[in-house]
Amino acid sequence: MGDLVSEEVIPWSGPDRRPTILLVDDHPSIRLILSAGLKAHGFEVLTAATGEKAMALCEAFDGPIDLLLADVGLTPQELWPGAGVDDSIPHGAALAERAIRIRPKMKVVLFTGYSDERLERLGAAPGGFMLLRKPCGLPTLINTFRRMLDEKPTGRDSVRSVAEGSEDA
Secondary structure (H helix, E strand, C coil): CHHHHHCCCCCCCCCCCCCEEEEECCCHHHHHHHHHHHHHCCCEEEEECCHHHHHHHHHHCCCCCCEEEEECCCCCHHHCCCCCCCCCCCCHHHHHHHHHHHCCCCEEEEEECCCHHHHHHHCCCCCCCEEEECCCCHHHHHHHHHHHHHCCCCCCCCCCEECCCCCCC
16 A cells, blocks of 8 residues: 555646546545546546536536546446446446547546456456556555657557556445
8 A cells, every 4th residue: 555655746737628537436535536627737627426427518518628547446346237238337447439429539547456368358458548456555646647648549448457446445
């Protein structure tokens, strides 16, 4: 746990406006803590508890959404439908796929405690999106976001695993 606190936030002179992050997690406490921390470091934050609410924000929000941060396990695994069964958004990877169709310039970070093997078994592999492992500290998130926002748009980011996590979501 000590290494979660040891990383420092890198200095950043970002854009003239505060970048907007869409934070999607089904746990209210995680949304609250991350939202407060990100706002304190110069980000605007929109929050949603489900993939469907996140998509509604993607469609309705008038300004730019620079980055999507979505938990892979948005709903309990036993509630995930089979492929093509219905129109729900069971996990963060499915959300990211849909969201970039509406906002193609938006960067995507998925975060999870699942192993790569488990993600594959569940059909929730990140599919080329940035993947952060839980637990990771706020400095890791902020530094990752700043680096991504400084990059020129290239479509999807290659999968890069940051901070190894456990099997738990």
